[in-house]
Amino acid sequence: MGSAPGRFRGVAIWLILAGLVRLSDGDAAGAAGPRDPEQLEQPAGEACTEGRCETETEALLSAVLHSDTGEPQSHNLTDTAKTYKVTCDRRNISATERVTVQVLNASQDLMELLNANGTECSLVLFYTTWCQFSASLAPHFNALPRVFPSMQFLALDASQHSSLSTRFGTVAVPNILLFQGAKPMARFNQTDRTLETLSSFITNQTGFEASPDQAVLEEDLAGPLPAAPVKGIDWLFVFSVLFISGFTLYAILCSDSMRWLVPAPEHEHQD
DSSP states (O other): OOOHHHHHHHHHHHHHHHHHHHHHHHHHHHHHOOOOHHHHHOOTTEEEETTEEEEHHHHHHHHHHHHHHHHHHHHHHHHHSOOOSOOOBOOOOOTTOOOOOEEEOTTOOHHHHSOTTOOBEEEEEEEOTTOHHHHHHHHHHHHHHHHOTTSEEEEEETTTOHHHHHHTTOOSSSEEEEEETTEEEEEEOOSOOOHHHHHHHHHHHHOOOOOSOOOOOHHHHHSSSOSSOOOOOOHHHHHHHHHHHHHHHHHHHTSGGGGGGSOOOOOOOOO
């Protein structure tokens, strides 16, 4: 083990050498030119952007988070794009053609007016002329072709087309069905039957936008569908009442409680 003066001498030599190395590094940095103070203060492994310093780990995590949050945003944008239940083609009409509700007579067939191979949409109303609710709906339904000129609107008297009523399950009137081609796609089930609710139903089902002219006019009260119930004789109802009355009377006469009214025949006894 060396003497104390030898140890002090070795420490002094080591300090001198360290100072020379430090001085040489400072000269090299000065020759390279002045450095930005922010760069001088920036520790290794950190990045400063927009007044905020973040380490490489934070920067990587931030990039991952931004990439992850970008996917749900695009996914949400896809989800918000509304899909409609019925994809309808628009009806081609000329500029001079007047669109209106087509009312079927007793001899016309609904299937002949609906294009079975087409993708155009039609709104069909099942009504009766004597029904008060059908008469209240009539002006609003008459205005629909003006609001949606790219669709076809049909109406038929359910009492004259009983087979179609049975086929499509229209037990009560008024009843409104949306057809694509000849296939029923949706039924209007609201009790508030106005032009506004009917327009919302069509838009929600098909995506067709209603025209700004959403008002019931005087001409809609005039037709083609009658806005007042037509008083007439419902022969089907009359025959039904007569049949039920006759059957009830027959059942009463054949019952045991009515036999006492009919005197029994007297039998002669022989001696």
